[in-house]
Every structure is written in structure tokens, then in C-alpha cells.
Amino acid sequence: MSNGAENLQDFLAFSSFVTGFPLFRLRGTGQAEPYLSTVVKVVGDGTTRELLSRFRAIQTESGDDVTAMEASLRARILSDERLGPIARNIIKLWYIGTWYQLPAAWRDAFGVLEHDSTFVVSPAAYTEGLLWPAVGANPPGAKGPGYGTWAEPPRFPDVP
Template structure:
């Protein structure tokens, strides 16, 4: 897979982080960028774990992304080389949690991370107390409504 240059962040590893985040979360890089938290999350991780550990994770991720020729190979490689690897498993799980819930080791990264968690998109909901669904939204049936 090709890792494209994303935005104007000059850090090579940022592009790898975004590409592996796309594969781990199932959301496109554009969707992840639309949270407005991509650079914040990247910097947060850099401040939370040893840089060498994070770079090792990103190097493994880059190899997985570069060597996969199709989505099935990518899925299998992520499973075997990242999720089943004790050296990368915890970071991968933390990255997934970060994007979906906005938390790192149980704490919210910032005020926006709760509001922009991917979990709300998956649930077709809004974060209670943070983003309201909009005027007269109660008139629209939920997406998966059987009634």
C-alpha cells in the first residue's frame, strides 16, 4: 500500500501513523482528519511512551502496509504481525481506543477527544452533553430503526 503525504506535517512517521490508524479503525484518513485531532493524538502518543517504542511500532506498521497487496493480506498481516505481537499489541490497542473513545490509558486527551470519538459515528449517535443532534432531530427515525 502507498503511504501518501498527509497535510503539511513534515514528520515522516506521522504519515505512517495515519495510514495504520486507518487500517486499525476502519475509518479513512480523511474521516480521521475530520476529527481535528490527528496531530494532537500523534503528539500525545509521542509524549506518553518512549519514542523508540513508538518508532518500532510505526516501522512494523510501515512494513505491514508496504507489503500488503490487497485488503485480505493487510488484515492478516495486521492480525499476525501487530495484534498478535507482544511488542506492538498494546500500542495498537491503545491507538484504536484513542480514536474510538478519545482516551489514552483511561484519561481523555483533551476536551474535544470525548466529542470527536469515533464511537459516536459507529452508534449513529452524539456524545451526550457535548454535541446535540440538532433542532427537530427527534422527528427523524434512527438509522437502524425497525419501527
């Protein structure tokens, strides 16, 4: 991508909006760069830039109106035949750490991409997935809660 730092910022802004997690949390996973690299590797630099540019335009046009931004995002990205499945894959990437092969209908319409298959992005992607804080749990087999914590009832995060 032409300007890596700017594209990473746009990727993080998009990711924060669609996942509902703050930038601080996304950066703290250590997965921002690997996830952006994955998207670029799978769908290409041009398509990635188009998605982020469209999101940046939506942000600018919507200003501080979150409702308008959500509606515009749904209409102009998530409902888009080409960009929608990619955007949804980015959401899944953050939550689960896995890139899922784009749907067959997408591949039929836009072509098969060399690197488009289902795969886990990195060994850390599983433990850093947003799924775990979203459900208030630790990933099984990793990030143990500590000795004796089983003796206390589970604590569930407040739902906003």
C-alpha cells in the same frame, strides 16, 4: 520523532487501517496530532517509530492484498507482546478519546512508563471520538442534532 510529517502520515495510515475510517474522517476530528503526541509521550519515540515502521513494512509487503495485510497485522503487531497492547490502545484512543493505562502484564514485562496512566487526551477527544459515527449517534451533551429532530425516528448508518 525525526520526521514529524512522515510519522504523522504513517500514524494516520495505521489508524485508518485499524479503525476502518478513511483518512479524511480521521483528519477531520482534529485529533491526529494530539493522539500521535500522546502515543510518543507515553511509550516513547523509539517504540512509536518501531510500531509505525513495522506497519509500513506490512503495507509494502502486502501491496493491494487487504487479506494478507490484515493477517500480517494480526501476526506481527496485534499479537506482539510489546506492540499489541499499544496498537490496541491507539484504536481505543480514536474511538473513545482516552488513553488507557497499559495492562499490568505489559508493565511487568517492559517496565512502568512515567506517563502511562488512564486519561482523556483533550476536551475535544470526547466529542470527536469515532464511537459516535460508528453507532450513528451524537455524543450526549455535545453536537446536538438540532431542534425537533427528536420527532423523527433515529437513522442508523448502513453497515458495510
